[in-house]
Amino acid sequence: MTSHTGVPADQEKADLRRYLQAAREAVLWKLEGLSEYDVRRPLTPTGTNLLGLVKHLAGVELGYFGETFGRPPEDPPPWLSDLSDPNQDMWAGLDETRDSVIALYHRAWAHTDATVAALPLDATGRVPWWPEDRAEVSLHRVLVHVIADSQRHAGQADILREQLDGAVGMRKGNDNMPPGDTDWWRDYRARLEATAQRAADRKH
Known part of the structure; x- marks a missing residue:
């Protein structure tokens, strides 16, 4: 069977799953080697934190490939359907261990993968939390969205982890960063800062 793109449907599914899996693994990698405090602490004014991102993404997959x-x-x-706290999925409470949140994310992967395996890409579903005029979706569209x-x-x-300890990279085994030691990166950053300052001065 061939999809509307001309690519065999099984290959298109495999491509989509590969990009989804890459994102999953990248997010989990950012937790490795950090303390309990650092995976949980809010690092932006809106409270964004690493373990919360994992919990949120588990809920995203369970919802979009479930209901x-x-x-x-x-x-x-329970928080998946409890709307009393609108940001409950973005942080882990004291009763939620790091291991339990990661395990939930792995269960969400398995549920997603089973749905993708069971349905054709043109299978239709309905996203109940989307506006009615676009709530009907295909599996293909949901995969792209997620x-x-x-x-x-x-x-x-990636940005949060760099703020914590300077660790950067796209994924384990391939950081996709140019080579450079600490001195090189310090000089590079200083060059960018100087350029930004000159650009600002030019506006006056």
Whole structure:
């Protein structure tokens, strides 16, 4: 079977899953080697934190590949449907360990992967939290949406981790960064700062 793009449907699914998996692994990698405090502490004025991003993404996958396609997960976390705290999915409470949040994310992966395997890319579902005029979606569209969301949060996690201890990189085994030691990066940053200052001065 060939998709509307001319690519065999199985190959298109595999491509989409590969990009989703890359984002998943990148987000989890950003937690490695950090203290309990550092994975939880808010690092932006809006409270963004690393473990919260993992918890949020678990909920994203459970929702978009669960309720949307009539495949609700077994034993979903209560906060998934509890709207009393609008940001409850963005941070982990004291009763939620790092291991339990990561395990939930892994369960969400398995649920997503099962849905993707079971349905064709043109299978239709309904996103109940989207406006009615665009609530009906295909599996293909949901995959693209969740990949985009996951990669966005992976980028946030990258910046948060750099703020914590200077660690950077796209994924384990391939940081996708130019070579350079501490001195090189200090000089590079100083060059950017000087350029920014000159650009600002030129406006006056």
